[in-house]
Amino acid sequence: MFKHFILISLIVASFTIKGEPLANRFYVKNFLLAKFGKHLEPLLNETIIKNISIFNGPCDIYGQVVVEEKSKLKEVYPEATCYSDISQSKVDMNGKKSTLRKAWILKTCLAISKNEESIKEVNSQDRKKYVESYFSYKEDYKDFIKSFDIKNSKTSELILKLCTNQRWQRI
Amino acid sequence: MKCNRRDLIKLAILSSCFSTKSIFSYTPNTSYHTNLKYVHLNIAGGPCRWLFDNPIAPFKESKIDKHPMIVNTFANKGNEANFSNMIYGRTKVQDFYMPKFWEMDLYTSTGKRKASELLENCLIVRGVHMGIDGHSLNNRRLLSPVPGKPNLTGLLAGNSNKVFPSVNLVADSGVAGVAGGTFYSENNATQVDVPQNHDNPFHYLLNPFVSIKEQQSLFANIENEYSDLKDVLKLDFDLLKKRYLKLKKIYEKNIHESIRTLDIEGLSDRSIKGLSTEKISLGNVKKEISYFANNDVHIGNKDFRTTLKTSVIENLGNEFAIAQILIENDLISTLTLNINTLTHLYYEDSFESDSFERVIKGVKDTFFKVSNLKKYTKSIDRTHEFQLDSHDTGLLTNMFLSTYFYRGISSCLLEMKRQLQSSKKWNEVIFHLASEFDRDPRPDGSGSEHGWNGHVSSFFGGAIEGLQVVGNVEINSKENSYYKDNGTWGQGAKISDLDNRFLVYGNIISGLSSFFGVNTPTPNDNPLFTRKAGKLKLNTRECRNV
Numbered sequence: 001m002f003k004h005f006i007l008i009s010l011i012v013a014s015f016t017i018k019g020e021p022l023a024n025r026f027y028v029k030n031f032l033l034a035k036f037g038k039h040l041e042p043l044l045n046e047t048i049i050k051n052i053s054i055f056n057g058p059c060d061i062y063g064q065v066v067v068e069e070k071s072k073l074k075e076v077y078p079e080a081t082c083y084s085d086i087s088q089s090k091v092d093m094n095g096k097k098s099t100l101r102k103a104w105i106l107k108t109c110l111a112i113s114k115n116e117e118s119i120k121e122v123n124s125q126d127r128k129k130y131v132e133s134y135f136s137y138k139e140d141y142k143d144f145i146k147s148f149d150i151k152n153s154k155t156s157e158l159i160l161k162l163c164t165n166q167r168w169q170r171i
Numbered sequence: 172m173k174c175n176r177r178d179l180i181k182l183a184i185l186s187s188c189f190s191t192k193s194i195f196s197y198t199p200n201t202s203y204h205t206n207l208k209y210v211h212l213n214i215a216g217g218p219c220r221w222l223f224d225n226p227i228a229p230f231k232e233s234k235i236d237k238h239p240m241i242v243n244t245f246a247n248k249g250n251e252a253n254f255s256n257m258i259y260g261r262t263k264v265q266d267f268y269m270p271k272f273w274e275m276d277l278y279t280s281t282g283k284r285k286a287s288e289l290l291e292n293c294l295i296v297r298g299v300h301m302g303i304d305g306h307s308l309n310n311r312r313l314l315s316p317v318p319g320k321p322n323l324t325g326l327l328a329g330n331s332n333k334v335f336p337s338v339n340l341v342a343d344s345g346v347a348g349v350a351g352g353t354f355y356s357e358n359n360a361t362q363v364d365v366p367q368n369h370d371n372p373f374h375y376l377l378n379p380f381v382s383i384k385e386q387q388s389l390f391a392n393i394e395n396e397y398s399d400l401k402d403v404l405k406l407d408f409d410l411l412k413k414r415y416l417k418l419k420k421i422y423e424k425n426i427h428e429s430i431r432t433l434d435i436e437g438l439s440d441r442s443i444k445g446l447s448t449e450k451i452s453l454g455n456v457k458k459e460i461s462y463f464a465n466n467d468v469h470i471g472n473k474d475f476r477t478t479l480k481t482s483v484i485e486n487l488g489n490e491f492a493i494a495q496i497l498i499e500n501d502l503i504s505t506l507t508l509n510i511n512t513l514t515h516l517y518y519e520d521s522f523e524s525d526s527f528e529r530v531i532k533g534v535k536d537t538f539f540k541v542s543n544l545k546k547y548t549k550s551i552d553r554t555h556e557f558q559l560d561s562h563d564t565g566l567l568t569n570m571f572l573s574t575y576f577y578r579g580i581s582s583c584l585l586e587m588k589r590q591l592q593s594s595k596k597w598n599e600v601i602f603h604l605a606s607e608f609d610r611d612p613r614p615d616g617s618g619s620e621h622g623w624n625g626h627v628s629s630f631f632g633g634a635i636e637g638l639q640v641v642g643n644v645e646i647n648s649k650e651n652s653y654y655k656d657n658g659t660w661g662q663g664a665k666i667s668d669l670d671n672r673f674l675v676y677g678n679i680i681s682g683l684s685s686f687f688g689v690n691t692p693t694p695n696d697n698p699l700f701t702r703k704a705g706k707l708k709l710n711t712r713e714c715r716n717v
């Protein structure tokens with residue numbers, strides 16, 4: 001009975017998986033913070049977190065808290081804030097492929113690749129180990145090193161190439 | 172059935188032979204017309220359409236039962252409006268008798284032009300039965316007629332190869348409760364919601380591309396993965412920005428002139444005495460007092476026309492400028508443009524509406540009384556608005572302000588038409604103007620209720636040949652109406668070509684789906700129109716008052 005259930009589930013699962021989900025804004029932000037430094041938080045809040053309809057990952061209408069700072073209102077929890085409308089609390093959990101998403105990732109990565117602190121962060125580590133740990137799957141790492149000379153490239157070029165790689169965005 | 176390990180492995184391998192995408196996964200419609208664009212102009216609130224694009228007597232011989240509130244003209248001569256001589260005026264445009272609105276001039280970048288020019292490529296669908304009352308429900312159904320299924324913009328975007336498959340220009344109505352917020356695509360297409368209070372809404376859309384373009388040399392070695400951005404990056408963003416700013420000025424100027432100029436024959440070409448010139452005593456008052464109501468205020472201005480002195484339609488010029496850029500540069504497949512109402516109206520010597528109590532003894536038996544006359548003291552701001560959900564918008568206020576509201580919108584549409592004709596894009600776009608429903612006017616002229624069985628949709632675009640009007644209406648509103656025997660306002664009547672059924676919104680959605688070449692989300696509703704040789708063709712031409 002249990003075996004029948006597994007068989008049926010496998011068959012049904014193969015019929016129902018629709019496309020590859022992509023990382024949402026929370027994952028993208030946290031991943032880039034971990035890989036390129038926590039100092040990037042303000043940048044990532046602007047380019048990734050605020051673009052709810054582009055990266056998905058719903059906001060939390062009950063988590064929206066603002067405080068006044070230097071006569072301006074500031075969100076205490078950027079991830080919870082619904083920047084446009086409360087309907088953003090109902091966006092999908094997973095991200096989707098789109099030209100705009102690619103453009104924002106590219107824009108963000110260009111900024112990170114020129115960031116002095118990020119460059120220092122990458123330089124402070126063993127390059128090979130750093131790149132190897134960047135990817136969750138060995139195949140992705142192997143494909144990456146085939147197409148890019150990690151040993152002799154400039155750090156800024158390496159950061160850009162890693163950051164803009166599509167593979168880490170797949171979940 | 173017995174199942175061993177070998178069978179399990181065989182079936183697992185068999186299952187993995189199917190791609191990770193579902194075999195039922197979305198495949199783009201092969202008949203989808205990639206160059207066509209759909210622009211949904213959404214007005215949330217359900218303002219009346221009888222004075223604008225709902226011709227209640229479309230032919231010379233059309234029978235109507237006059238309603239006291241459906242008037243659009245002061246018929247008297249002289250330079251002062253006479254309230255006892257108000258009529259419903261019409262003007263002949265091609266084969267139809269349209270409301271007198273279409274005689275007026277609209278302000279465009281090439282000077283004054285007749286409003287009827289906009290009807291050269293126009294389809295009006297009247298008398299559409301929405302089936303149920305409700306603002307949010309019906310507004311959302313304008314793009315998402317079946318909850319849980321892909322909506323119209325989602326279907327179009329899902330087939331799109333444009334940079335922005337779908338864009339929603341957000342206005343005061345927000346996103347959640349209106350059509351623009353129903354976006355859903357099975358093919359994972361995305362919609363960008365452009366916030367209206369953003370410093371630079373146009374820049375919001377192009378922001379990432381602009382900065383990338385400036386640094387193109389830096390990402391030569393990742394070009395393959397981002398090759399689909401190449402076409403976008405070829406655009407001259409400086410030129411686009413300059414054009415956007417220029418267009419924004421043009422549209423804003425057109426709107427300003429259209430809504431402030433007092434030159435409409437039979438309406439604003441004469442002074443209109445306001446409520447403050449009336450002598451109002453405590454106790455019962457005549458019902459004509461309610462004609463000056465605008466929701467929470469009874470407008471007192473000595474000359475009613477001065478209400479427009481400081482009026483604006485916020486954000487509309489900006490939205491039309493963005494829309495034009497996106498259409499001309501083939502950057503979108505669908506766009507939802509949400510329209511704000513007339514705001515910053517000028518009031519003087521006005522009264523709070525609380526002062527006037529409407530006493531309802533029966534549906535058609537009401538009277539008004541005053542027990543405490545309170546002056547209206549709030550200063551001009553956005554809340555001085557023409558109430559689109561015009562329950563308590565009296566006869567004069569409705570007649571005057573809705574005419575100017577639609578004049579502002581029409582001037583933008585006509586400008587857009589002329590601009591797109593120059594850039595040879597007019598044939599590639601269908602503009603769809605819609606709100607939840609029309610309105611069922613009150614017998615006492617103090618306002619109107621939801622006319623959910625008389626929705627009106629208007630379409631403008633080069634694929635529409637001439638002016639076409641379709642849909643039957645009741646001469647005298649019958650059952651399922653707020654006010655029965657309430658004259659002719661546009662309540663839908665059955666159509667014999669549809670097997671004697673009411674025209675429903677699904678017929679419009681199926682028509683649009685057919686036109687654009689996508690599967691309709693309302694397969695049980697026959698398409699009202701289709702696309703033949705690049706033109707919109709109606710499947711019925713019934714247009715009777717019954």
